[in-house]
Amino acid sequence: MANLASEFIGIKSPNPFWLASAPPTDKEYNVRRAFEAGWGGVVWKTLGSEGPPVVNVNGPRYGAIWGADRRLLGLNNIELITDRPLEVNLREIKSVKRDYPDRALIISLMVPCDEDSWIDILKRIEDTEADGVELNFGCPHGMAERGMGSAVGQVPEYIEMVTRWVKKHSRMPCIVKLTPNITDVRKPAEAAKRGGADAVSLINTINSITSVDLDDFAPEPTIDGKGTHGGYCGPAVKPIALNMVAEIARNPETHGLPISGIGGVTTWRDAAEFMTLGAGNVQVCTAAMTYGFKVVQEMISGLSDYMDRKGMTSTSELVGRAVPNVTDWQYLNLNYITKAKINEADCIKCGRCYAACEDTSHQAIAMSEDRVFSVKDEECVACNLCVNVCPVEGCITMERVAPGQVDQRTGKEVPAEYGNWLEHPNNPGNTCAAE
Amino acid sequence: MSPNTLTPGIAAGRLPAKAYAENFSDLHPVLDDHEAHVAADRCYFCHDAPCMTACPTSIDIPLFIRQIATGTPEAAAKTILSQNILGGMCARVCPTETLCEEACVRETAEGEPVQIGRLQRYATDTLMAAGVHPFSRAASTGKSIAVLGAGPAGLSCAHRLAMKGHEVVIYDPRPKSGGLNEYGIASYKSVGGFAAKEVEWLMQIGGITVKHGEALGAGLCLEKLKADYDAVFLGIGLAGVNALDVEGEDKDGVLDAVEFIADLRQASDLAKVPVGRDVVVIGGGMTAIDAAVQAKLLGALNVTLVYRRGRDRMNASVFEQDLAASKGVRIITNASPKAVIGNGAVREIEFEYTGDDLKPTGDAFRLAADQVFKAIGQTLGRTDLPDLDGRKIAVTGAGRTSMAGVWAGGDCASGGDDLTVTAVAEGRDAAEDIHASLMA
Numbered sequence: 067m068a069n070l071a072s073e074f075i076g077i078k079s080p081n082p083f084w085l086a087s088a089p090p091t092d093k094e095y096n097v098r099r100a101f102e103a104g105w106g107g108v109v110w111k112t113l114g115s116e117g118p119p120v121v122n123v124n125g126p127r128y129g130a131i132w133g134a135d136r137r138l139l140g141l142n143n144i145e146l147i148t149d150r151p152l153e154v155n156l157r158e159i160k161s162v163k164r165d166y167p168d169r170a171l172i173i174s175l176m177v178p179c180d181e182d183s184w185i186d187i188l189k190r191i192e193d194t195e196a197d198g199v200e201l202n203f204g205c206p207h208g209m210a211e212r213g214m215g216s217a218v219g220q221v222p223e224y225i226e227m228v229t230r231w232v233k234k235h236s237r238m239p240c241i242v243k244l245t246p247n248i249t250d251v252r253k254p255a256e257a258a259k260r261g262g263a264d265a266v267s268l269i270n271t272i273n274s275i276t277s278v279d280l281d282d283f284a285p286e287p288t289i290d291g292k293g294t295h296g297g298y299c300g301p302a303v304k305p306i307a308l309n310m311v312a313e314i315a316r317n318p319e320t321h322g323l324p325i326s327g328i329g330g331v332t333t334w335r336d337a338a339e340f341m342t343l344g345a346g347n348v349q350v351c352t353a354a355m356t357y358g359f360k361v362v363q364e365m366i367s368g369l370s371d372y373m374d375r376k377g378m379t380s381t382s383e384l385v386g387r388a389v390p391n392v393t394d395w396q397y398l399n400l401n402y403i404t405k406a407k408i409n410e411a412d413c414i415k416c417g418r419c420y421a422a423c424e425d426t427s428h429q430a431i432a433m434s435e436d437r438v439f440s441v442k443d444e445e446c447v448a449c450n451l452c453v454n455v456c457p458v459e460g461c462i463t464m465e466r467v468a469p470g471q472v473d474q475r476t477g478k479e480v481p482a483e484y485g486n487w488l489e490h491p492n493n494p495g496n497t498c499a500a501e
Numbered sequence: 502m503s504p505n506t507l508t509p510g511i512a513a514g515r516l517p518a519k520a521y522a523e524n525f526s527d528l529h530p531v532l533d534d535h536e537a538h539v540a541a542d543r544c545y546f547c548h549d550a551p552c553m554t555a556c557p558t559s560i561d562i563p564l565f566i567r568q569i570a571t572g573t574p575e576a577a578a579k580t581i582l583s584q585n586i587l588g589g590m591c592a593r594v595c596p597t598e599t600l601c602e603e604a605c606v607r608e609t610a611e612g613e614p615v616q617i618g619r620l621q622r623y624a625t626d627t628l629m630a631a632g633v634h635p636f637s638r639a640a641s642t643g644k645s646i647a648v649l650g651a652g653p654a655g656l657s658c659a660h661r662l663a664m665k666g667h668e669v670v671i672y673d674p675r676p677k678s679g680g681l682n683e684y685g686i687a688s689y690k691s692v693g694g695f696a697a698k699e700v701e702w703l704m705q706i707g708g709i710t711v712k713h714g715e716a717l718g719a720g721l722c723l724e725k726l727k728a729d730y731d732a733v734f735l736g737i738g739l740a741g742v743n744a745l746d747v748e749g750e751d752k753d754g755v756l757d758a759v760e761f762i763a764d765l766r767q768a769s770d771l772a773k774v775p776v777g778r779d780v781v782v783i784g785g786g787m788t789a790i791d792a793a794v795q796a797k798l799l800g801a802l803n804v805t806l807v808y809r810r811g812r813d814r815m816n817a818s819v820f821e822q823d824l825a826a827s828k829g830v831r832i833i834t835n836a837s838p839k840a841v842i843g844n845g846a847v848r849e850i851e852f853e854y855t856g857d858d859l860k861p862t863g864d865a866f867r868l869a870a871d872q873v874f875k876a877i878g879q880t881l882g883r884t885d886l887p888d889l890d891g892r893k894i895a896v897t898g899a900g901r902t903s904m905a906g907v908w909a910g911g912d913c914a915s916g917g918d919d920l921t922v923t924a925v926a927e928g929r930d931a932a933e934d935i936h937a938s939l940m941a
Binding site for chain 2: 433
């Protein structure tokens with residue numbers, strides 16, 4: 067069995083699965099249960115300044131969207147940072163860390179944007195023995211209106227400034243948690259790096275309204291007839307998170323900056339995908355909130371089995387493996403030509419591929435009287451929609467047309483060599499092709 | 502001493518009083534909201550869906566299931582009922598395992614189809630519970646049509662005609678409407694007086710008058726009806742029952758299965774319906790199964806169903822055969838009755854084994870029997886009708902008979918299976934054709 071032991075910015079944990087700063091990590095009771103279940107680390111739910119704690123709404127805090135069989139696909143929340151007294155949290159953190167010295171315990175922090183506030187909180191957490199801090203520059207609701215959370219994360223200069231304060235006044239490893247509610251995630255990541263961050267973690271939640279109550283005409287979750295935007299997370303946000311992680315991993319300015327991947331990690335497979343795109347470890351929240359802490363056991367066995375199959379002995383061999391293969395559209399090989407192929411033996415004859423192609427795509431699937439579906443190579447542009455709508459995994463595959471063969475759609479021979487848009491004759495910017 | 506399952510002969514009240522309600526409860530209770538959503542989730546919304554093709558009434562099944570999934574069961578019901586006005590009864594009695602559910606792609610994929618029948622019932626029951634009749638009549642056409650038979654074919658035809666603005670008069674010999682929905686079909690498939698409620702709901706369309714106690718040959722004659730109405734639809738079913746044509750058939754205790762089923766359906770107290778200790782049912786169709794299972798549920802000790810061909814030739818579906826077996830009915834195949842034996846009343850019945858080509862093998866055996874139900878097919882039982890095709894009224898197209906102005910559909914007409922759903926389709930299509938003819 068592959069060794070999943072992980073070291074992230076010098077912080078050791080028995081596996082790369084951490085619980086993200088969120089409701090599941092708000093108190094000792096939960097965190098102890100998480101460690102007992104096997105989680106490698108925990109980012110303790112965000113602490114605020116000394117003084118009266120924040121208050122949460124007393125109506126519903128979560129909204130959701132569901133897939134088939136009411137599988138939870140996306141969750142949205144309007145919960146704030148911890149609403150428990152600072153000293154209680156600090157006492158509990160110390161107690162848990164003492165009992166679980168092999169697990170990573172990171173403290174998430176969010177205090178007002180002045181140096182004294184940060185000096186004060188950093189001093190208070192000093193003797194908890196926690197392994198590091200994570201700066202919450204991500205929460206998009208409630209705290210942002212008070213000039214914290216994503217209000218900081220949306221201004222690279224503030225990120226750099228606060229990160230610098232933290233590094234100046236603390237020796238603890240520092241992770242900067244980024245908000246996705248920006249246009250280019252590379253900018254805040256660069257700012258964090260300039261400020262001296264040891265790592266970035268992303269994504270925090272996405273601004274969202276999950277649904278509208280069609281009787282009360284109010285957004286969900288609805289509190290006394292009103293609703294507000296909340297932070298969206300869960301499986302639905304994974305594609306957005308993967309892209310943002312990859313953007314930072316392949317940006318020359320931030321390449322090599324450790325990343326803790328967050329956003330819809332539900333299975334070992336999701337975790338592995340984040341890691342191949344450059345995440346040194348992953349943080350999980352919604353999967354635990356949906357199924358309980360036990361899900362980590364599947365993540366551990368799944369990742370371990372996968373690494374065994376791949377002959378990998380350390381998670382570091384996995385981290386970043388897919389980064390070189392993330393490129394810009396213009397570099398994609400236009401001479402790589404594929405055609406859909408429907409395996410009749412696996413086909414259950416639902417006809418969804420036909421409807422999708424005939425109604426919305428390229429009329430490249432033929433349907434016979436007795437419901438045999440076949441691809442018309444002369445029409446197929448290899449869009450992959452049929453593969454995506456087919457209920458039977460593996461029934462439709464994309465098969466490469468070998469170089470030298472004729473593409474039935476264009477009537478042209480498939481070139482053996484790589485050719486991208488930059489060199490394409492239709493590209494007005496391609497001066498040499500004009501001849 | 503009150504009778505029990507061991508009491509010889511034919512007796513009522515063989516079971517403790519509370520057993521009847523339990524034995525004759527709903528075979529497939531209606532899905533609740535949660536169950537319906539889970540079941541609806543499984544539908545793939547197929548293109549040109551095979552289930553829809555397999556449905557004799559061509560209900561848009563993917564659409565109605567999607568309507569259930571999105572929380573609009575009333576809209577789902579309208580989708581169903583616009584194709585099949587007796588969608589509520591069909592949801593209960595259709596052999597879905599050989600129709601829509603057999604064709605379901607998830608049957609292909611996982612051997613477990615979407616529960617189309619139960620979803621249909623969920624939708625139609627929801628609408629009917631709300632007391633909604635989602636159709637209304639077109640402006641009056643001034644035309645009137647006679648419909649003979651208030652069974653599935655006649656009701657379906659009448660409703661469609663009324664919707665088109667015609668006046669309809671239904672004639673039926675029985676005191677209640679519904680035909681086999683009311684007098685046939687196993688009780689556990691249509692509990693709570695559903696057949697009558699459905700008829701009442703259907704009549705809300707208006708423009709339909711029903712005259713009970715009137716039948717061809719008993720006050721009605723086809724020539725006069727043709728003269729009095731703009732068109733006539735025959736949905737008279739098969740009123741006659743085939744005889745066994747064996748020695749001793751006239752002995753006491755030898756009955757038609759359809760009669761037993763009708764009496765049982767109309768009984769106000771099942772404890773008063775008499776049943777034998779040793780019951781033998783002869784036949785291999787739905788009627789045979791319904792009689793055999795219900796005899797068992799009434800407390801018969803031994804119920805044997807005997808069919809002359811092999812299992813694979815039985816008209817009853819595998820689901821029905823398994824249902825019978827699960828209730829304790831013994832099924833013997835490849836055996837034909839030779840003689841009914843007994844002094845006055847039946848005591849035994851002798852069979853001879855037959856090969857698949859029905860050739861007698863010479864091997865005989867006897868079964869103890871104090872009650873024998875014949876379920877070997879039904880006949881028109883009359884001759885004052887349009888031309889026949891074999892034992893049924895010959896029809897072409899949408900139920901046109903050899904007589905101008907006379908249409909036919911349901912069990913009495915040639916073509917199609919003897920199923921409620923087929924009768925509904927034929928009644929509906931004949932109505933459309935009648936309408937087109939009258940308005941041309």
